[in-house]
Amino acid sequence: MNEPTTGRDAPILEVNDLNVTFRGGIKAVRGVSYRLDRGEVLGIVGESGSGKSVTSLAVMGLLPEGTEISGSVKLHGKELIGAREEELTRLRGKSVSMIFQDPLSAFTPVYTIGDQIAEAVRIHQKVGKDQAAKRAVELLDLVGIPRPDLRAKAFPHEFSGGMRQRAMIAMAVANDPDVLICDEPTTALDVTIQAQVLEVLKTAQRETGAGIVMITHDLGVVAGLADRVLVMYAGRPVETGAVDEIYYRPRQPYTMGLLASIPRMDRPTERLIPIEGNPPSPAALPPGCPFAPRCPLKVEACDDVEPELERIGPGGRMSACIRSHEIDLKGLDGATVYPVPEAPADPGERTPRAERETVLKADDLVRHYPLMKGAVFKRQVGTVYAVDGISFDIAQGETLALVGESGCGKTTTLQQIMQLQAPEGGTVVVLGKDSAKLGKAERKALRRDLQIVFQDPMAALDPRMPVGDILAEPLRAHGYKDAKAIRTRIDELLTLVGLAPEHAERYPQHFSGGQRQRIGIARALALEPKLIVLDEPVSALDVSIQAGVINLLEDLKVRLGLSYLFVAHDLSVVRHLADRVAVMYLGKIAEIGAVDEVYGAPAHPYTRALLSAIPLPDPELERSRTRILLEGDLPSPADPPSGCRFRTRCPKRALLDEAEARKCAEVEPTVVRLAPAGDHGAACHYPENTEAVAAPGV
Amino acid sequence: MRSKVTLARLVRNPQARYGLLALVLLLALAYLGPFFGPYDWTEKDFMAFLSPPSADHWWGTTQIGQDVYAITLRGMQKSIVIGFLVALVSTGLAALVGAAAGYFGGWADKALMWGADLLLVLPSFLIIAIISPRLKGGSWLWFVLLLALFSWMITSRVVRSMTLSLREREFVLAARYMGIPAWKIILRHIVPNLSSLLIIDATINVSGAIIGEAALSFFGFGIQPPDVSLGTLIAAGSDKVTGYPWLFLFPAGLLVLLVLSVNLIGDGLRDALDPGSNK
Structure with a gap:
């Protein structure tokens, strides 16, 4: 192929002022270069x-x-x-x-x-x-x-x-x-x-x-991989430049907010800073800067005309904000510009964990699914060991996070708890009541205190029901009769989660993802439960929205004295929200303990690999850190390895001698408390006791 | 709250408004019209056989001197009642059986679907033919039940398979975890989410039942003379359509108008129930 002659440093791909308009006049892309x-x-x-x-x-x-x-x-x-x-x-x-x-x-x-x-x-x-x-x-x-x-x-x-x-x-x-x-x-x-x-x-x-x-x-992925970054908002590029420039010196308020709103694994205590509002719909863009309605640095001139992408520094550094130079001069960043939402006052010294009531206790919980074959005459050809003997407990006012990769049995565990039926093996005790011994009326009464928030905020709300009916449903099912009392409670709930009472007459699809998730949370709160199960509540949301929902969950926990069982795969969110964490691998708990101890000194090789695999939104850290790469995929839960389930992928096995390795293959490790004083246990024959590997400062 | 919102949306929809208006007019015609006509539907005018529409006989007469205006309206009354009742019973049965089979699964599913399959393979026409003579003198409501009994199975199979996927949706799980009883979940969450299908099915069933009744009447089952329905009138008039078009055109035209208005309302109701439409 004879290519047109180009200079040595000519770009291979050059996009100039690209505009895309869909049928119906929706401008999806406006001037990307x-x-x-x-x-x-x-x-x-x-x-x-x-x-x-x-x-x-x-x-x-x-x-x-x-x-x-x-x-x-x-x-x-x-x-x-x-x-x-x-x-x-x-x-x-x-x-x-x-x-x-x-x-x-x-x-x-x-x-x-x-x-x-x-x-x-x-x-x-x-x-x-x-x-x-x-x-x-x-x-x-x-x-x-x-x-x-x-x-x-x-x-x-x-x-x-x-x-x-x-x-x-x-x-x-x-x-x-x-x-x-x-x-x-x-x-x-x-x-x-x-x-x-x-x-x-x-x-x-x-x-x-x-x-x-x-x-x-995912700003973490970009930090580790990209040389240059282009940030887009409402179909337009709003900032571009070298990766370090963008991450360390963002000069456009949206980029600043985006970076400030990510939960960081290495800075767990800070309160998250959400960007208020929602991205504009491409069919109804505001006049002037499309980010202006959400921008904390907005001045009157912002509404006049949409700012062009302008050069603000060397090396193709550009930003579309009329106040970029000012931001540059004053050295502002997201944490200073965006209002930090106030955390509700902590109720002060809490009673020690051992003295608080246990709201949920799972003991040696087992769930196996038979693997069937044949169309007419079904026969069992195997067993899927979805959950294979896990134990944990949640004290009042505490958040336990269940983390693990897909297929590790998180969701099955959660379903076992929510069903309030006798599990296949082991026991589930909710608020002091054994789920196997519940009568019908007792089970219904217990449901009041045990609620759930689902992952996908669209699927979790009946699309055919107005929000008011959705929120009224648990109320009516549990004895609210008076229409006026229900109406008052709905208004209360909507206000509690940051929506307006007049939203009750709209359908779920008229809301954005974050708002829908708030409705889901409001429904879970309707009956003033004691324990809420959160099934990946923020994983379907955008980062800037996610921060607001995480803050809401934190506030509600403190204000209403809730306990959470929080299922997630995003370890940064877990670090932020949870008090204790249980890491699951193939239907077993690999490591469990207080968040700071598990993240600070992970003992199980799997936890260490998991933590090191998370991309951090910090280019320099990303470049300097060494990753523990696991080999291969999760083994099938229908045919788990003998002995320690993690041994087939364990990076530590290479360091063991033959006798030690044989122990891994033959004896299944159980969760052992690592130190008598701490709240930290791991299911590994050779637990690690060195410092964290995830990132400096963790 | 849902019923209030739905009603407001239904009234705002122009299509549904015209459909409702047309249906009200047709109902008025069927039930009030006979009071204004000069003849009763049982009267026979021996001075006018097969006479075309005139000032005396507005829509003409039949070969035995019946006033077409009077008997058509009488027939329409019957057809409206039969059509709507059959559609209601058959679609309702399809929704309940299908949703219950899909939601409960297991043995309930097997038993219900086995019953539906059995009804599907039975020759419905023959059964109705065998049973209807025994119902002679009985109420025509039996006839409605028979028609409905043989027209719900296919829809219920569709409803069942749609329920299977709805059952796994998180809002159904949420309701279950809230402690809502199963039958309430079916009525409140599953059936409304199938409403597009059910409404279309019901409107088709209205016209289907009117036409099915006509076919049965043609063979001497169902509505028996001297009583009439739109079906029997169309059947009687269809062979004379070239020479004496009024015998056919008036009942057939009314049938078309009736089905059309029902369809318009159905479309409007579907849009009103579906928050996805912006009408």
């Missing part, structure tokens, strides 16, 4: 709806017909906007490749992984079938898939999520592309797998020398 050099990683950051994905789809020419696209996208100096479809098809996968968020839907289920990668090779290169198949195996080896020759013959559903994403990367780099566009490539993955995939991505970039456009909402 960036350039990508060879071997460079550009992070595009923004909340959902900020137009970051649409931008990349426009670059690939993958937007639906009827979408108006203007501006210019140049690949090696060649214009792509308005290019013919055949030409774009030739470029896609060859010069520009894309990695999507959901790796399952990105593969065709009926062909083997190897065939699909080989197909990608054969489309753009003139090679024979055998050679393409060979190349596919090489590529799978490159992305770290064990025994690639065998795995190439596997079908997509036989791969785990992390492996699929790696195969996706293998396919994307199959033709040595110049540009790799990654759209939230690790959002659907667990942290330890995310760390693996990011590592693979770095390898792939080293091998191909491609430029990467990394689209994500």
